[in-house]
Amino acid sequence: MTEIARGLEGINVTATKLCRIDGQKGELIYSGYNIYDLADKSSFEEVAFLLWNQRLPNKQELSDLKTLLNKERPLDNIVERLIRELWPHVRPMRTLEIAVEVIGAIDPDSSDLTQPTLRTTAARLTAKMATVIAAYDRLRNGKEPVAPRDDLGHAANFLYMLTGEEPTELAKRVMDVAFILHAEHEMNASTFSAMVTGSTLSDMYSAIASAIGTLKGPLHGGANEAVFKTVDAIKEEKNIAPHVEALLGRGERVMGIGHRIYKTTDPRAVILERLGHQVAETSPDRWYFDLSLKLRDYLARKLEGRPLYPNVDFFSASVYRMLGIPSDLYTPIFALARITGWTAHLLEQYADNRLVRPNALYEGAANREYIPVESR
Numbered sequence: 545m546t547e548i549a550r551g552l553e554g555i556n557v558t559a560t561k562l563c564r565i566d567g568q569k570g571e572l573i574y575s576g577y578n579i580y581d582l583a584d585k586s587s588f589e590e591v592a593f594l595l596w597n598q599r600l601p602n603k604q605e606l607s608d609l610k611t612l613l614n615k616e617r618p619l620d621n622i623v624e625r626l627i628r629e630l631w632p633h634v635r636p637m638r639t640l641e642i643a644v645e646v647i648g649a650i651d652p653d654s655s656d657l658t659q660p661t662l663r664t665t666a667a668r669l670t671a672k673m674a675t676v677i678a679a680y681d682r683l684r685n686g687k688e689p690v691a692p693r694d695d696l697g698h699a700a701n702f703l704y705m706l707t708g709e710e711p712t713e714l715a716k717r718v719m720d721v722a723f724i725l726h727a728e729h730e731m732n733a734s735t736f737s738a739m740v741t742g743s744t745l746s747d748m749y750s751a752i753a754s755a756i757g758t759l760k761g762p763l764h765g766g767a768n769e770a771v772f773k774t775v776d777a778i779k780e781e782k783n784i785a786p787h788v789e790a791l792l793g794r795g796e797r798v799m800g801i802g803h804r805i806y807k808t809t810d811p812r813a814v815i816l817e818r819l820g821h822q823v824a825e826t827s828p829d830r831w832y833f834d835l836s837l838k839l840r841d842y843l844a845r846k847l848e849g850r851p852l853y854p855n856v857d858f859f860s861a862s863v864y865r866m867l868g869i870p871s872d873l874y875t876p877i878f879a880l881a882r883i884t885g886w887t888a889h890l891l892e893q894y895a896d897n898r899l900v901r902p903n904a905l906y907e908g909a910a911n912r913e914y915i916p917v918e919s920r
Contacts, residue, residue, distance in 0.1 A: 546905050553804070557900070558739065561598050562888050563730040567805040572812065574728055575599070583815045588698050588723040588881070589613065595728055595888035596666060609667065610697075616671035617692035617701070623647060623672075624679065624689065631684045636677060636876045641756040643676045644669065648749025655747050657894050665748045666887035673883055674698065677876045678705035699723050702880065707868070714826075715867055718819050722863065725812040725856060726878050728885030730805075734758040734765070738886045742893045743900040755886045756879055762799070765882075768874040770799035771861035775835050776871075784835075784842050800858030801843055812856035820863045827866035836862045 549555045564573040572579040574591065575598045582591055586600075593601040593609050601609065619627075623646055630639050647669070648654045653661050679689035682705075690705045699720035703711040711719070729735070738755035742748070759765035778787045791798055803810055817837075824830035840854055864874050 548905060551804075552736075557731060557736065558892075560730070560889065560892060562595055562885065562892070563728045565730050565805050567803075567807050570806060570808040570811050570814075572729070579725065579811055580815065583721045583724055586724065588720050588727070588884075591724050591727050592667075592670060592884040595884050596663060596891060612664075612667045613671045613698060614692070614694045616668045617675050619672060619675050619679065620647070620650060622650060623676070627676065627679050628683060631680055636680055636872055637756065637760045637879070639680050640673060640676055640876055640879060641753050641760070644673065644749055644753045644756060647672055648747060648753075651749070654749055657745065657747070659891065659895065662748055662887075662891055662894060666884070666891070669749070669752055669887065670698070670880075670883050674702040674880050675705060677873060677880060678702060681706055681870065681873060682708075703867070714822060718823055718863065718867065721815065721819060722860065722877070723881040725815060726860075726881035728882070728888065731889075732764065733761075734882065735886055735889050739889055739893050740900045742890045743897060745894075745897065748887065748890055748894075751890055752883065752886055755882075759875060759879055759882070765875040765878040767799045767855075768857040768860045768864075768878065769871050771836075771857050772832075772865060772871040772874065774799060775832055775839065775862065778835060778839065781835065781838050784839055788839075788842065788846065798843060800855060800861065801840075801847075802852040803855040806853065806855065809853040810855040813854040813859050816856065816859035816863055817854075820859050820866070823863060823866045829866045829868075832865045833859075833862040 562575055565571065574582060575594050577586075577594065577600075582594075586594075589609055590600055590606060593605060623643055626643065626646055627639060630642065634642070651665070651668075654665075656662075675689075675692060682689045687708070690708050692701050692705055696704055696710070697716065697720065699722075700711055700716040703715060703719055731739075734755040737758040738751040741751040741754040762770055774787070774791075778784055788798060820833045820836075824833045827833075836859065840858065843852070860878075861871070861874060864877065865871070869877070
């Protein structure tokens with residue numbers, strides 16, 4: 545009997561030099577570098593270069609990349625006008641999806657799939673997507689968009705454009721590390737979606753719009769917003785048990801717990817928890833983080849013996865909340881980081897392309913006789 549790999553679980557669809565995950569050990573490796581080292585010692589810009597080139601940059605290369613990102617941050621007038629029209633009607637992820645398509649539509653080189661042009665496109669999307677989301681949030685709050693600054697790193701500049709104030713050193717570092725942690729994660733659903741689109745030799749912008757649409761789903765990137773809603777609904781420690789029991793009784797999942805790949809704690813969750821303790825020291829919203837810890841501990845007791853541990857979404861929700869970021873921007877922030885991994889996989893795909901065209905096992909009716917509509 546032919547076996548069906550539901551969800552393509554356990555199926556290798558490509559070879560990559562970008563990322564290795566060991567779900568049993570809880571290891572995440574970007575092009576040979578452990579995620580703990582990158583989170584502790586590196587920057588998002590360095591990680592972007594690493595993913596696009598499979599090596600860390602030297603000083604000049606890093607400076608050149610920062611200069612390119614600075615150049616690409618401002619939005620074209622047509623894109624800004626579009627956001628002004630969209631924000632009353634469209635949620636942030638849909639805005640991001642549409643904006644990426646428009647940025648591609650006005651790029652005369654969008655159909656140029658040579659590696660140098662694709663690398664420029666990758667940097668352009670990395671720079672502009674952050675500006676899109678910041679502008680969207682400002683406009684819906686009755687404020688004008690804040691122009692990007694050339695003297696701030698990518699993560700710090702995003703927070704600055706969002707709030708209009710230069711973030712603290714801790715906030716800069718936390719956002720930078722969060723971007724690093726979300727930058728790449730092997731062949732997840734959104735990356736595969738981008739790869740399938742790219743394999744048709746459609747342009748990179750269309751492939752990224754496809755990835756954003758995939759990330760929008762609550763079983764993928766939307767899980768971090770769902771975690772926030774869970775914690776927000778619980779409100780107090782005494783409500784944890786009845787809330788969880790009600791969830792499980794309805795056959796629903798506790799979002800942020802468990803992962804298709806990791807059979808132990810997601811290393812990204814470990815790093816975010818550590819950062820959460822630092823941010824909580826001065827945050828008026830630390831109760832979200834404290835309650836998340838209590839929820840985690842309750843679930844560990846409740847699910848004892850089952851391999852369900854916190855994933856990256858679990859602590860990103862409370863950390864972002866303590867940074868003052870609205871919950872419906874959590875998934876867009878995921879996209880602002882993962883754009884580097886998506887585009888890195890597309891660079892690999894375009895360099896050695898083969899159309900993605902799997903098979904499906906037919907289980908429908910056979911040998912039916914056609915009967916004219918008058919006789920049915």
